[in-house]
Amino acid sequence: MANSHQLKRVDFIFRNENDWEKVLSSTIKKKPNELINELISSELKGRGGAGFPTGLKWKYTSEEESDEKYIICNADEGEPGTFKDREILSKVPYKVLTAMAVCGYVTGATKGFIYLRGEYKFLEAELNKEIAEFEYYCNEINFDFKISIFMGSGAYICGEETALMESMEGRRGEPRNKPPFPTQVGYMGKPTVINNVETLVHTYTIFKYGAKKFYDLGVQYSRGTKLFSVSGDTPKPGIYELELGMSLQDFVYEFGDGDTKAVQVGGASGFLVPRKKFKDAAIGFKGKLTGISLPTGGSMMLFNSSRSMFNVLDNYLEFFREESCGQCTPCRVGCQQLLLGIKAVKRGDKPALYLDKLMRLTETMQLTAKCGLGQSVANSFSSIVENFREEMIY
Amino acid sequence: MDSIQSLIKNLADQHGRKRESLLPIMQAVVEQENYLSEYSMVEIAREVDIPAADVYGTATFYSFIETKPAGKYIIRICKTIACVMKGKNQVLFAIQDMLKIKLGETTPDKRFSLLESNCLGWCHKAPAMLINNEVYTELTPEKVREILSDYMRKNGQY
Numbered sequence: 001m002a003n004s005h006q007l008k009r010v011d012f013i014f015r016n017e018n019d020w021e022k023v024l025s026s027t028i029k030k031k032p033n034e035l036i037n038e039l040i041s042s043e044l045k046g047r048g049g050a051g052f053p054t055g056l057k058w059k060y061t062s063e064e065e066s067d068e069k070y071i072i073c074n075a076d077e078g079e080p081g082t083f084k085d086r087e088i089l090s091k092v093p094y095k096v097l098t099a100m101a102v103c104g105y106v107t108g109a110t111k112g113f114i115y116l117r118g119e120y121k122f123l124e125a126e127l128n129k130e131i132a133e134f135e136y137y138c139n140e141i142n143f144d145f146k147i148s149i150f151m152g153s154g155a156y157i158c159g160e161e162t163a164l165m166e167s168m169e170g171r172r173g174e175p176r177n178k179p180p181f182p183t184q185v186g187y188m189g190k191p192t193v194i195n196n197v198e199t200l201v202h203t204y205t206i207f208k209y210g211a212k213k214f215y216d217l218g219v220q221y222s223r224g225t226k227l228f229s230v231s232g233d234t235p236k237p238g239i240y241e242l243e244l245g246m247s248l249q250d251f252v253y254e255f256g257d258g259d260t261k262a263v264q265v266g267g268a269s270g271f272l273v274p275r276k277k278f279k280d281a282a283i284g285f286k287g288k289l290t291g292i293s294l295p296t297g298g299s300m301m302l303f304n305s306s307r308s309m310f311n312v313l314d315n316y317l318e319f320f321r322e323e324s325c326g327q328c329t330p331c332r333v334g335c336q337q338l339l340l341g342i343k344a345v346k347r348g349d350k351p352a353l354y355l356d357k358l359m360r361l362t363e364t365m366q367l368t369a370k371c372g373l374g375q376s377v378a379n380s381f382s383s384i385v386e387n388f389r390e391e392m393i394y
Numbered sequence: 395m396d397s398i399q400s401l402i403k404n405l406a407d408q409h410g411r412k413r414e415s416l417l418p419i420m421q422a423v424v425e426q427e428n429y430l431s432e433y434s435m436v437e438i439a440r441e442v443d444i445p446a447a448d449v450y451g452t453a454t455f456y457s458f459i460e461t462k463p464a465g466k467y468i469i470r471i472c473k474t475i476a477c478v479m480k481g482k483n484q485v486l487f488a489i490q491d492m493l494k495i496k497l498g499e500t501t502p503d504k505r506f507s508l509l510e511s512n513c514l515g516w517c518h519k520a521p522a523m524l525i526n527n528e529v530y531t532e533l534t535p536e537k538v539r540e541i542l543s544d545y546m547r548k549n550g551q552y
Contacts, residue, residue, distance in 0.1 A: 077515055078512070078513060078515070079513070080474045080475060080476070080512075080513040080517070081475075081476060081513070081517050082513075082515065082517075083515040083516060083517060083518060086515055117515075118421075118456075118458040119511075119514045119515055119524065120515070121527040122527050122528065122529060150417075150418075151417070151418070151421055152456075152458075153417060153420075153421060153456035153457070153458040153459050154456055154457035154458035154459075154511070155455065155456050155457060156512060156513075167417065168414065168417075169413060169414050170412070170413040170414050170415065170416030170417055170452065171413070171416075171448075171452055172451060172452055172455040173455060173456075188414075229517065229518065230518065231476045231517035231518045231520065232475075232476055232479060232517070233479070237517070237518035237519070238518050239518070268474075268475075299517075301475070301476060301517070303479075307479065311478075312475055315473075315474065315475040315478060316475070319474060319512055319513070322512060323512060325455075
């Protein structure tokens with residue numbers, strides 16, 4: 001259990017602070033370069049799950065020459081087991097708006113969008129009020145930044161950044177090829193910073209309290225805090241801000257019901273960790289020092305011994321089959337065949353060894369699928385089948 | 395000009411006649427008409443000046459853009475793992491029993507449609523459902539019967 005530490009509750013994100021006007025006006029007095037360096041030195045990584053260094057994203061966009069640039073806040077929170085972004089947008093929306101405006105200042109963008117998933121439409125009216133108030137203040141201090149909400153319409157894949165941009169441009173939410181990355185060619189072909197809701201709130205914390213305060217939390221390669229959405233078989237489901245780098249064992253001591261059989265870290269596209277591996281697993285981004293380190297967009301789902309892992313995998317695969325955008329064959333056909341395959345093994349129509357063929361199929365998907373959706377099906381599939389093989393068969 | 399035509403014209407005036415306006419226009423039509431008919435798609439294509447096939451292709455991609463006739467209240471019950479673990483099926487049976495419709499169907503009076511949806515983001519308060527944009531969480535068969543009774547009363551039934 002190298003490089004992990006005790007579970008520590010922290011309170012930055014939801015701390016109610018009524019001084020966003022001051023944070024905004026004082027931050028935009030600093031030089032953009034200074035702010036970028038501050039972000040880079042904080043080692044903040046994207047909180048949507050992929051973990052790209054936020055400071056670099058802002059830096060690359062700021063270096064692009066363009067008449068127009070955009071800032072997008074990705075609020076298309078669709079990963080099963082994730083519900084933190086909704087909480088942020090309903091409790092501390094002003095932090096998100098402030099961070100977007102600062103990002104606009106740093107990169108030279110004057111227009112921002114919040115891509116809000118259709119399932120959260122009930123937030124729209126309140127959020128629009130917040131935006132109006134925010135823009136009023138920006139006007140007062142002669143700062144040019146406009147924010148509007150773009151509503152999604154129920155498509156998991158639109159959380160993928162380039163699919164999200166396709167969707168905003170009025171097309172099917174099918175991911176684009178990368179490169180070019182959105183920092184160069186993003187929304188409407190213009191350089192675009194797209195950040196997760198939570199990532200933006202962390203930049204607010206960093207600009208207000210300084211990079212060191214953030215950097216001092218967490219462990220190497222995984223600095224700062226993270227919001228965790230805890231659900232499943234737990235006596236206290238909910239949203240918790242914890243330091244990164246905790247061991248899964250400690251997490252289960254805190255949140256388990258005493259009978260935890262496995263934890264799914266990172267939602268349907270993440271990994272399932274069985275009880276015997278809890279003590280070796282730490283929650284954080286991949287780094288050289290960690291044993292098993294598990295990145296997560298925040299989804300932590302606990303299963304106790306009454307749950308059938310076959311049903312869990314079956315549910316995930318049905319999810320992926322429906323949410324695959326269908327443009328690339330490995331993902332479209334792969335998800336269908338995996339689902340058919342595990343059902344056939346369960347019924348006894350296929351021999352148990354057929355599971356190994358399905359495992360090879362997920363490897364192919366990991367290598368050949370165009371975007372993260374198809375590539376990450378292998379994560380949950382292989383971790384469930386490897387650890388609970390007998391449950392797949394009998 | 396019929397009512398759909400004028401609705402779509404107004405929406406195009408409001409959102410602009412660009413490809414980027416397509417989703418907001420379609421969403422607004424669904425809000426108003428409960429679903430997006432092929433007739434509406436052709437009208438949108440004409441207003442925005444893009445091929446109708448593109449409108450159809452885009453519309454059918456999104457699960458919240460209904461392209462089949464739907465009721466005034468669309469019930470979307472979450473079927474992802476956390477909700478299943480917390481008794482979503484019992485809630486679903488209670489709804490089907492009360493409305494006398496199956497998944498994917500609409501009541502004969504065109505008031506309720508019943509659909510399943512992927513993760514709604516309420517796993518900590520599972521099971522959850524949406525009725526149009528309204529969220530209901532921690533459902534039980536009793537609770538869902540109460541909620542639906544309220545909706546029925548609102549419509550002057552019983």
